[in-house]
Amino acid sequence: MLLIGKNKIDNLNRKIIHIVSAIIICFFPYFLSVGQIVALSLIFSFIFLISKYLGFLPIINRVKRVSLGEVFYPLGVMISSLIFLTQGETTAFQFGVLVLGFSDALANILGDLYGRHRINFSWGGKSLEGSLAFLLSTFLILFSINGGSDHPFQLVNYLFLSLVLTILELILFFGLDNLFLPTIASYLFIILF
Numbered sequence: 510m511l512l513i514g515k516n517k518i519d520n521l522n523r524k525i526i527h528i529v530s531a532i533i534i535c536f537f538p539y540f541l542s543v544g545q546i547v548a549l550s551l552i553f554s555f556i557f558l559i560s561k562y563l564g565f566l567p568i569i570n571r572v573k574r575v576s577l578g579e580v581f582y583p584l585g586v587m588i589s590s591l592i593f594l595t596q597g598e599t600t601a602f603q604f605g606v607l608v609l610g611f612s613d614a615l616a617n618i619l620g621d622l623y624g625r626h627r628i629n630f631s632w633g634g635k636s637l638e639g640s641l642a643f644l645l646s647t648f649l650i651l652f653s654i655n656g657g658s659d660h661p662f663q664l665v666n667y668l669f670l671s672l673v674l675t676i677l678e679l680i681l682f683f684g685l686d687n688l689f690l691p692t693i694a695s696y697l698f699i700i701l702f
Contacts, residue, residue, distance in 0.1 A: 520621055524614040527582070531610015534586055535603045543594045550587030554580050578684025585609060589691040593699075600654060601698045605691035607650045608674060613686060616643035616678060633682045640679050647671040647694075655702060666701045673697065 537546050557579040560566040586606060593602040620639020627634045648671040655663070674694055678686050 521618060524618050527614040528610050530582075531606050531614075534606045534610070537590075538594055538599045538602065543590050546590040546594070547587050550583040550590070553583040554587075557583070576682075576684040578687045581684045581688035582609070585688045585691045588688075589695050592692060593695045598695065598699060601695040602691075604650065604654055604698045605693075605695035607654075608647055608694040609687060609691045611650060612643045612646040612674070613678060613690060615646045616640060618642075628679065635679055640675055643678050644671050644675040647674050651698075670694075670697050670701055 541549070557566070558577075561577070561580065586609075589602055589605050593599075593605070616635075616639040619642040620636035624636025624638045626637035628637055628640065648667050651667045651670060655667075674690065674697070677693060678690060681689060
């Protein structure tokens, strides 16, 4: 039987919220304007920032590392919506949100539960197992969004994009991945596909 501590359960619960919110956000372009997405993003960022200091959302405030990820998450969605939805790039926007929601969350969950091989930087560390989960998840998201591939070169693009985003997630700390991942993922998606 796998024993999981309270900190790991809190982290798992936070990441489930991360995933569910990404799924919901993917549908925003179908029933919300960009202005409404921006307004919601700002409201949630403000609520999460205030909560960080007043402690009224305990599941968010139990993070045991220095991070503003919960504040940056809606800001990353806002920036991505302003750049890509205004250009009619709904699929690119959704890809960025799914990478943020699924790949980032799975990297954290699996790295937290099974990470044995640490990759350390002066500002913190992550696990090789978590990074591999991010890579695989991003690859699968690309594969499902683009409907598979008839050409081997397309699979190379999938792998390249997944690897670039994995390296980015690996080196960004303090929650900055939540700010940059959706926009960079969406931008690279447009360039490569």
